[in-house]
Amino acid sequence: MVDRCDVLAVGAHPDDVDLGCGATVARLANRGLRVGILDLTAGELGTRGDTAGRRREAESAREALQAAWRSCLGLPDGGVRPDADDQVAAVVGALRTGVPRAVLLPHSGDPHPDHGAAAALLLRAVFLSGLARWRSDLGPASRPRLLLAYPGPRQLFEPTIVVDTTDAYEGKRAALAAHVSQFVSAAGPPTHLASGHFLAAIEGRDRACGNLIGTEFGEGFAAVGPISADEVAWLLGGSR
Numbered sequence: 001m002v003d004r005c006d007v008l009a010v011g012a013h014p015d016d017v018d019l020g021c022g023a024t025v026a027r028l029a030n031r032g033l034r035v036g037i038l039d040l041t042a043g044e045l046g047t048r049g050d051t052a053g054r055r056r057e058a059e060s061a062r063e064a065l066q067a068a069w070r071s072c073l074g075l076p077d078g079g080v081r082p083d084a085d086d087q088v089a090a091v092v093g094a095l096r097t098g099v100p101r102a103v104l105l106p107h108s109g110d111p112h113p114d115h116g117a118a119a120a121l122l123l124r125a126v127f128l129s130g131l132a133r134w135r136s137d138l139g140p141a142s143r144p145r146l147l148l149a150y151p152g153p154r155q156l157f158e159p160t161i162v163v164d165t166t167d168a169y170e171g172k173r174a175a176l177a178a179h180v181s182q183f184v185s186a187a188g189p190p191t192h193l194a195s196g197h198f199l200a201a202i203e204g205r206d207r208a209c210g211n212l213i214g215t216e217f218g219e220g221f222a223a224v225g226p227i228s229a230d231e232v233a234w235l236l237g238g239s240r
């Protein structure tokens with residue numbers, strides 16, 4: 001269930017946030033921010049795992065990241081559509097309930113169709129959520145002040161901002177290990193995700209990102225439009 005939060009991290013599938021910005025979630029939670037994770041779909045099209053099992057794994061991963069809550073909107077896996085008003089309304093409802101100051105979202109250039117569609121869906125919902133006359137039944141209008149896009153697992157981009165996640169990296173490792181059916185278990189059909197190479201590549205990218213700013217680990221984000229320096233300062237330190 002969606003609840004109030006300072007920061008909302010959104011992914012198309014139950015492991016997307018963990019892969020793309022999990023260590024940042026852990027860092028923000030460590031500093032006392034209330035972070036919510038919203039999975040748009042239950043990942044029912046995944047080669048491995050079932051919906052109930054993936055839900056349990058995602059919850060274990062939430063604990064590892066110390067996020068305040070994790071919720072699944074139940075949109076169709078493989079069918080995320082930014083032009084579907086019912087899907088936009090579901091996201092607007094989450095935004096108006098959680099009232100996050102910052103949102104971490106997938107990057108629009110992510111080659112996975114659901115990830116790119118999720119990015120477009122989020123951007124449309126963020127705008128409409130700020131319009132008092134759009135679906136007022138979903139709650140008072142609100143709009144997050146800071147949007148940062150994280151890369152998909154098979155996407156490289158030049159980050160606008162790199163967050164030093166060195167101190168929070170064990171949380172990300174534990175969260176990814178919690179997605180047993182996807183990345184760890186020898187049971188089920190062999191997949192690239194479970195090969196070991198995939199997680200090694202994620203860690204390699206996070207090390208390469210940290211290297212850009214002279215730290216052991218980092219997570220890169222792209223700004224969505226001009227960003228407020230004050231909001232970035234709020235996100236990563238200072239007073240709430």
Ligand SMILES: [Zn+2]
Nearest residue numbers: 012013016115
């Ligand atoms: Zn995904």
